[in-house]
Amino acid sequence: MSQSTFDDDELFDEATSEMREEVEEALETARAELPEPDAVWEVEADNTLGVLNALKGALDVGDAGDHLREAKKQFVLGQRADAFEDADDLEDDIGELEALFGDIETAHGEASDLAATVPGLKSTLEDAHGDEEEA
Structure with a gap:
């Protein structure tokens, strides 16, 4: 093999190019696995609890978080190694x-909180209205 095949600068350039591609691919995969906008907006349910549970399900990011984490790990590694000439776009993404x-995550938590609260509220309101009828 020729000496140029193992030139440090060439190998470094190749490695940084591959690292950038890995970050970009992980970001693309994370975006692809995000909830669809219509799944968050349009819901079929018979009652409020059904709507809230559907919303919680629609707000599940699944493995998208893992892909974002992988992108960030590769980015941080490349950044600390000063491997990227221009990484502002990756950092912004x-x-x-x-x-x-x-x-x-905030919306999912709020929908979860409401889904946990609504049944108890309904029961309390039924009791309050029942007390009115008895009086």
Whole structure:
């Protein structure tokens, strides 16, 4: 084999190119696994609890979080190794996805809280109305 095949600079350039591709692919996969907008907006249910449970299910990000984590790991590794000449776009994409994941997690938590609260509220209201009828 020729010496140029093992040139450190060439190998480094090749490795950084592959690392960037890995980050981009992981980000693309994370985006592809995000909930569909219509699944969050359009719901078929018979009651409020059904709507809330459907919303909780629609807000499940599944493996998308794992892909975002993988993208960020590769990005941090490349950044600390000073491997990327221009990584602002990757950093922006990761930041945007992290913010979106935060919003989705917040909405999921709020829907979960409401789904846990509504049945008890319904029961309490039924009791209150029952007391009115008895009086």
